[in-house]
Amino acid sequence: MMETIGLYNYWVVVVLMMTGFYIVVARDNLIKKVIGLNIFQTSVFLLFISAGKVDGGSAPILAEGIEIYSNPLPGVLILTAIVVGVATTAVALGLIVRINEAYGTIEEPEIHLEDVEA
Amino acid sequence: MIDNHLPILQVLIPLVAAVMCLLLRNRLIVTTLAIVVTWVTFAVSAALMSAVLRQGVISYELGGWAPPWGIEYRVDVLNAFVLVLVSGIGAVVATWSPSSISIELPRYERHYLFYCAYLLCLAGLLGITVTGDMFNVFVFLEISALSSYVLISLGQDRRALTAAYSYLVMGTLGATFILIGIGLLYIMTGTLNMADLAERLPEVLDTRTVIVAFGFLVVGVSLKMALFPLHLWLPNAYAYAPSAVTAFLAATATKVSVYLLLRFFFTVFGYEFAFDRMQLWIFLMPLALVGIVTASLVAIFQNNIKRMLAYSSVAQIGYMVLGISFASVNGLTGGIVHLFNHGLMKCALFLALGCIVYRCGAVHIDEMRGLGRTMPWTMAAFVGGGLSLIGVPMTVGFVSKWYLVVAALEQGLWPVAAVVLFSSLLAVVYIWRVVEVAYFEAPSAVEGEGTVREAPLSMLIPVWALVVAIFYFGITTELTAGIARQAAESLLKVAS
Amino acid sequence: MKDQVVPRIVAKLLIPYILLYALYVQWHGDYGPGGGFQAGVIFAAAVILYALIFDLGNAQRAIRPWVVSLLVPLGLLLYIGVGIATILKGGVFLEYGVLEHDPIHGQHLGILLVELGVGTTVAGVMITIFYSFGEVVRG
Numbered sequence: 083m084m085e086t087i088g089l090y091n092y093w094v095v096v097v098l099m100m101t102g103f104y105i106v107v108a109r110d111n112l113i114k115k116v117i118g119l120n121i122f123q124t125s126v127f128l129l130f131i132s133a134g135k136v137d138g139g140s141a142p143i144l145a146e147g148i149e150i151y152s153n154p155l156p157g158v159l160i161l162t163a164i165v166v167g168v169a170t171t172a173v174a175l176g177l178i179v180r181i182n183e184a185y186g187t188i189e190e191p192e193i194h195l196e197d198v199e200a
Numbered sequence: 201m202i203d204n205h206l207p208i209l210q211v212l213i214p215l216v217a218a219v220m221c222l223l224l225r226n227r228l229i230v231t232t233l234a235i236v237v238t239w240v241t242f243a244v245s246a247a248l249m250s251a252v253l254r255q256g257v258i259s260y261e262l263g264g265w266a267p268p269w270g271i272e273y274r275v276d277v278l279n280a281f282v283l284v285l286v287s288g289i290g291a292v293v294a295t296w297s298p299s300s301i302s303i304e305l306p307r308y309e310r311h312y313l314f315y316c317a318y319l320l321c322l323a324g325l326l327g328i329t330v331t332g333d334m335f336n337v338f339v340f341l342e343i344s345a346l347s348s349y350v351l352i353s354l355g356q357d358r359r360a361l362t363a364a365y366s367y368l369v370m371g372t373l374g375a376t377f378i379l380i381g382i383g384l385l386y387i388m389t390g391t392l393n394m395a396d397l398a399e400r401l402p403e404v405l406d407t408r409t410v411i412v413a414f415g416f417l418v419v420g421v422s423l424k425m426a427l428f429p430l431h432l433w434l435p436n437a438y439a440y441a442p443s444a445v446t447a448f449l450a451a452t453a454t455k456v457s458v459y460l461l462l463r464f465f466f467t468v469f470g471y472e473f474a475f476d477r478m479q480l481w482i483f484l485m486p487l488a489l490v491g492i493v494t495a496s497l498v499a500i501f502q503n504n505i506k507r508m509l510a511y512s513s514v515a516q517i518g519y520m521v522l523g524i525s526f527a528s529v530n531g532l533t534g535g536i537v538h539l540f541n542h543g544l545m546k547c548a549l550f551l552a553l554g555c556i557v558y559r560c561g562a563v564h565i566d567e568m569r570g571l572g573r574t575m576p577w578t579m580a581a582f583v584g585g586g587l588s589l590i591g592v593p594m595t596v597g598f599v600s601k602w603y604l605v606v607a608a609l610e611q612g613l614w615p616v617a618a619v620v621l622f623s624s625l626l627a628v629v630y631i632w633r634v635v636e637v638a639y640f641e642a643p644s645a646v647e648g649e650g651t652v653r654e655a656p657l658s659m660l661i662p663v664w665a666l667v668v669a670i671f672y673f674g675i676t677t678e679l680t681a682g683i684a685r686q687a688a689e690s691l692l693k694v695a696s
Numbered sequence: 697m698k699d700q701v702v703p704r705i706v707a708k709l710l711i712p713y714i715l716l717y718a719l720y721v722q723w724h725g726d727y728g729p730g731g732g733f734q735a736g737v738i739f740a741a742a743v744i745l746y747a748l749i750f751d752l753g754n755a756q757r758a759i760r761p762w763v764v765s766l767l768v769p770l771g772l773l774l775y776i777g778v779g780i781a782t783i784l785k786g787g788v789f790l791e792y793g794v795l796e797h798d799p800i801h802g803q804h805l806g807i808l809l810v811e812l813g814v815g816t817t818v819a820g821v822m823i824t825i826f827y828s829f830g831e832v833v834r835g
Contacts, residue, residue: 106369119372126380133387143728156386159335163379165733165818166342170372172825173349177365179832184358193362208779208789216776222769264791 091132098125112181112188116174123167130156130163206251207260207273210244210283211327211340213237214290218319227311231298234315238291238322245283245326252280253683259332267332268393274332278536278687282329282459285543289451290322292547296662297444300554304356304442314354318448321347325456334382334392334468337460338375341424344456345371348449352441363436370433374423381417384409385468397468405473414478417464425457427484427521428491431514438510443554446506450513451547455539458520462536466691475527484525489619492518496626500633505563508630509549512589515623516542519604522616526607532688534603537681541588541596541673548666549585552578555655555663568634570643575654577664579638584667586631588674591624595674599681700749707749714742722815725807732811736818744826752830764823771817778809 098121105118134156142154178188185193202209217237221230252258252275260273275283297318305314324344328337349371353364386392388409389400404410419430426434434454438446465474474480492515499511516538523535553563555578560567572579588595601620608617654660673680718738725731747755778790785794792806793799 103373106373112365115369119369122373123376126376126383129380130383133383141729159383159386161731161733162335162339166339169346170342170368172821173346174365174368175829176825177349177353177361177368179829180353181358181361181365184361197359197362205783205789208783212776212779212789216773219769219772219776223766260788262789264788264793 091128095125095129095132098122098128110190112178112190113175116171116178119174120167120171123163123170127160127163130160203247203251205260206244206248207258207275207330208262210241210248210287210330211323213241213244214319214323214326218316218323221312221316221319225309225312227308230312230315234294234319235291237319238287238294241322241326242284242287242291245280245287248275249280249284249683252277268391268396271336272332272393272395273330274395275330276687277683277690278459278462279329281536281540281683281687282456283326285455285540286322286325286329286452289448289543289547290325292662292666293444293448293451293551294318296447296551296554296659299656299659300444300558301442303558304444305354314351317347317350318445320344321351321448325452328456329459332394334385334394334397338379338382341375341378341460344453345375345424348445348453351445351449352437354445355440355442357440359436360440363433363440367433367437370423370430374420374430377416377420377423379420381413381415381420384413384416388413394463394468398470401469401473405477411478414469414474418480418483421457421461421464422487424454425461425521426454426514426517428487428494428514428518431491431495431517434514435507435510438513439504439507443550443557446510447547447550447554450510450550451543454513454517455520455543458517458524458535458539461521461524462532462691471527471692481525481527484521485616488518488522488525489616490518491515492522492623493619493626496623496630500626500630502630503565505553505565505568505634506550508634509546509553512627512630513542513546515627516546516589519600519620522620523600523604523607526611527692528607528610529685529688529692530603530610531607532691533681533685534600534607536687537596537603537677537684538600540680540684541600541670544596544666544670544673545585545588548581548663548670549589551659551663551666552582552585555659558659559653559655565634565637568637569641570638572635572639574643577660578655581660581663581667582638583631583635584670586627586635588670590627590631593674594671596670596680597674599674599677603681703749707745711742711746714738714745718742718819722811723808725811726804732814733818735811736815736820737822739815739819740822740826743823747826747830752827752834756827759823761824761827764820764827767816767820768824769817771813771815771820774813774816775810778806778813782806 102118102120102122102125105121106115109115109118134153136150136152139150139152140148142151142157181193182188185196187193214237217233220233224230224233248258256276258275259267261267262271262273264270301311301314302308305311321344324340324347327340328344331337331340349364349368352367353361382392385397385401388404388407389397391397391400401410423430438450441449465471465480495511495514495518499508499515502508502511520535520538520542523531523533523538526532556568556571556575557563559575560571584595588597591597591601601624604620605617608614608620718735721730721738722732722735743755743759746758778795782791782794783789787794790806793802795805796802
């Protein structure tokens with residue numbers, strides 16, 4: 083039982099991951115899909131970082147008198163992944179701005195209708 | 201001294217050139233820079249290939265940190281083969297592109313951005329292939345993916361934007377799945393280096409975490425690879441992108457993802473775990489077969505020729521995955537050699553189509569009437585590529601299908617061999633549709649009919665170079681099939 | 697938002713400190729949480745805050761778009777330049793140890809320069825993105 087509660091981080095990861103994935107699939111508004119994608123990616127970051135913490139370890143920065151450090155590698159990986167996520171969001175938003183200019187709407191069913199009529 | 205640093209130069213040269221494109225805005229300078237740099241990159245990959253054939257696996261430590269603590273660039277026969285393909289296609293398309301994008305991208309002052317994105321995509325694809333570190337794969341995967349979303353959105357039709365957007369959403373999902381798989385593997389073994397993972401994984405193979413990581417990696421790579429039914433982003437993305445972009449991406453992006461499949465499941469996990477314990481072939485083989493048949497059938501009914509070729513690409517990916525799912529030397533050889541051959545074929549076909557777009561402005565089948573007479577060299581190149589798609593002997597397509605059929609018969613799977621032959625007949629149908637309209641119908645009476653001339657020499661020469669390669673490598677298969685066989689043997693031996 | 701008194705005064709007070717904090721984070725990456733990407737984003741946040749409150753036109757007069765779009769390739773070239781310098785000095789790519797007379801100083805210098813390159817590029821990219829979107833909204 084205590085172990086299940088101790089895995090609290092990973093439960094949050096699962097909930098966020100499924101929430102983000104559901105938003106991407108179920109919502110028609112293009113911006114909402116991007117939001118869902120971001121939530122999905124954030125859950126992955128939490129997964130990495132939760133795994134990096136060492137029992138009783140402090141932050142992975144050299145300091146006097148500290149013996150155990152947490153693993154610095156997941157933090158660095160996540161930094162890179164965050165940058166990737168930001169870049170993806172920027173490209174997605176740029177595309178949405180152009181789509182809005184071209185179609186006049188950012189709801190996927192309406193865009194589909196316009197394409198079918200064309 | 202350059203010899204020692206070949207692996208990093210492979211990625212560094214296009215990357216620096218991409219940055220230089222941002223600084224130098226002049227269209228002529230940027231175009232020349234792109235062409236020169238892509239050919240230099242091809243020379244580097246050829247040098248790497250000959251070095252690997254001579255001395256075996258080449259390893260390069262980044263930052264002087266020994267693996268597994270540092271990032272390692274590891275080049276073996278399979279790597280080098282894919283590197284030659286990607287850089288070669290990059291060079292040929294870059295040489296072909298200037299005339300084409302002067303028509304398809306009307307804002308000349310922005311061409312430096314096109315070449316910057318093109319070189320970034322090339323650098324990303326080369327990086328995925330050359331690295332031996334799992335997280336580095338993810339980083340380069342995203343670099344190439346983001347630049348390809350941008351490149352696709354440059355198409356003239358406004359549907360290019362929605363195609364790029366849906367590719368973005370699906371591609372990011374796939375890449376995030378791959379990231380989750382990498383993370384779970386790191387949590388279980390503590391290392392990101394592929395060779396080191398291969399050593400440490402056998403102890404933890406039974407845990408649920410590793411099995412889930414395997415699942416995430418399979419789905420992520422399948423999404424990136426456009427394996428049926430995760431191929432939905434591909435037809436629109438290829439149909440509405442600029443011609444040069446379609447030719448480049450069709451011949452390289454999905455092939456690199458197939459290479460990732462091979463790397464993950466034969467080098468990292470080991471083929472016993474992937475195919476005997478996890479029965480990966482039960483997942484791959486049916487999907488590959490269904491993909492081959494349905495994609496070929498859908499291709500027959502397309503009126504937009506670019507879309508037809510895009511669906512044909514999905515079918516060809518099915519062939520590669522089919523070869524891999526056999527997990528035998530012949531099957532893997534077939535899959536790997538088809539990786540190379542399909543790159544050549546599809547690039548030639550899309551470049552020929554690009555010539556037609558350059559002269560006629562559209563790719564609807566009705567507008568291709570009589571092109572056999574007005575654009576003889578272009579249509580002949582198209583027919584050459586088409587013959588290779590069908591698998592006529594003396595073309596590269598025949599070589600790959602031969603290995604696939606032999607591998608199927610080896611394992612007693614007669615129905616699979618039958619499906620491969622049946623799909624070749626389907627390819628005959630959709631290629632014949634184009635040939636019939638181009639050669640056997642009179643040119644449509646359009647205003648200013650005389651303007652439909654042959655494509656300029658600067659566009660024809662790259663196309664014909666590829667067509668000559670198709671026939672050359674179809675007749676003397678030693679180089680491509682020999683290397684593919686070497687790669688297949690090393691994959692199966694390393695794992696066992 | 698220029699007519700709103702509270703945001704205007706608070707922004708005027710805070711923006712210099714935000715910029716200073718960005719520089720602090722940039723150089724203190726090896727002594728505390730920080731480094732190139734974080735610093736670049738904080739720097740860009742200061743500029744964006746200014747643009748939100750005092751109008752995009754004024755922000756573009758202060759931080760010119762052509763300067764910002766020049767920062768992007770320059771930062772990247774600095775990073776790659778450090779790598780090429782290490783190759784020319786006899787090491788492998790990004791082997792910082794060969795940059796100076798002894799490895800520890802070499803590592804220090806290498807990381808400092810590389811993070812500077814990253815920070816420059818990130819700040820440039822963030823501000824460029826904001827300017828591009830801002831111009832779409834404006835006209």
